[in-house]
Amino acid sequence: MAPTRLSTRSEYESFVDRYDTFLFDCDGVIWHGSTVVNNVPEVLDMLRSRGKRLVFVTNNSATSRKDYVKKFTSLGIQASVEEIFSSAYATAVYLHDVLKFDPSKKVYVIGGSGIRHELEEVGITTLGHDDLGQVSLATLKEIEPNAEVGAVICGIDYDISYRKLANAHVNLVENPDCLFIATNDDRTLPGGKHMYPGTGSLLNTLVYSTQRTPLVMGKPNTPMLECVLKKFSLEPARTCMVGDRLDTDILFGIKGGLSTLCVLTGVADEAAVCSPESPQANYYMASLGDLSVIQ
Numbered sequence: 001m002a003p004t005r006l007s008t009r010s011e012y013e014s015f016v017d018r019y020d021t022f023l024f025d026c027d028g029v030i031w032h033g034s035t036v037v038n039n040v041p042e043v044l045d046m047l048r049s050r051g052k053r054l055v056f057v058t059n060n061s062a063t064s065r066k067d068y069v070k071k072f073t074s075l076g077i078q079a080s081v082e083e084i085f086s087s088a089y090a091t092a093v094y095l096h097d098v099l100k101f102d103p104s105k106k107v108y109v110i111g112g113s114g115i116r117h118e119l120e121e122v123g124i125t126t127l128g129h130d131d132l133g134q135v136s137l138a139t140l141k142e143i144e145p146n147a148e149v150g151a152v153i154c155g156i157d158y159d160i161s162y163r164k165l166a167n168a169h170v171n172l173v174e175n176p177d178c179l180f181i182a183t184n185d186d187r188t189l190p191g192g193k194h195m196y197p198g199t200g201s202l203l204n205t206l207v208y209s210t211q212r213t214p215l216v217m218g219k220p221n222t223p224m225l226e227c228v229l230k231k232f233s234l235e236p237a238r239t240c241m242v243g244d245r246l247d248t249d250i251l252f253g254i255k256g257g258l259s260t261l262c263v264l265t266g267v268a269d270e271a272a273v274c275s276p277e278s279p280q281a282n283y284y285m286a287s288l289g290d291l292s293v294i295q
């Protein structure tokens with residue numbers, strides 16, 4: 001079923017009135033990199049003024065929730081830590097609360113400060129963020145499995161290095177008890193003008209070399225979905241997931257029994273959004289900033 005295209009003021013009004021909670025994806029919906037999408041701050045203000053609850057659900061694990069608040073503020077958007085649910089936070093919650101990860105063990109991280117800080121918040125020590133040094137065949141033998149490492153986590157890492165990959169690889173291959181977790185597995189990362197390699201593209205280097213399958217946290221996978229549904233006690237019939245990608249955001253909404261809105265901000269290809277295998281009823285399409293016509 002093709003999505004219902006919203007384009008008139010009355011269509012926007014009745015769409016907004018249908019829901020109490022809006023889950024917003026971030027990359028490609030609220031912003032592209034560090035550029036906010038036109039009129040989106042006004043749309044979010046309008047929703048808040050109508051008493052709507054906003055939750056920001058992002059697969060981007062590069063930034064901690066506290067630092068996301070700073071980013072939102074810098075872009076003129078009000079947001080609290082409690083409203084932000086990133087794949088780094090979902091990973092920390094899952095390791096700590098669900099897997100009951102042994103705090104005497106450490107986590108080797110391929111990823112940014114977002115993962116490190118969220119894990120530290122739940123008392124888990126991380127390794128790997130400064131493994132940036134050059135490697136040669138002569139120095140390769142220095143890279144050994146570390147018995148203290150109980151898990152390897154892979155997220156988006158703008159400072160990816162062979163040294164990090166080699167450390168992650170030996171820990172995953174030499175220690176079968178070492179958990180293998182990915183914050184998400186998006187193939188690409190929207191950066192505004194272009195798409196770039198996403199977490200999934202980095203992750204698959206390790207999947208290929210170790211022949212191990214990671215547990216993936218982020219949209220549309222179950223760990224993130226269950227955490228969000230539980231933490232915010234969502235009423236599916238009154239909740240809409242707003243995203244830019246069918247394979248993560250829209251599928252996440254469908255799995256949660258939510259309504260979905262696919263936004264067209266130059267990332268989601270309109271043809272793909274309208275593809276015949278597009279999902280179910282309560283599936284909408286709009287340019288998010290256009291909703292600013294209603295106050």
Ligand SMILES: O=C(O)[C@H](O)[C@H](O)COP(=O)(O)O
Nearest residue numbers: 026027058059060189198199
């Ligand atoms: O590669 C990634 O990690 C993702 O493309 C990216 O960060 C997605 O973030 P989201 O659209 O879920 O905010």
Ligand SMILES: [Mg+2]
Nearest residue numbers: 025027028244
């Ligand atoms: Mg996105």
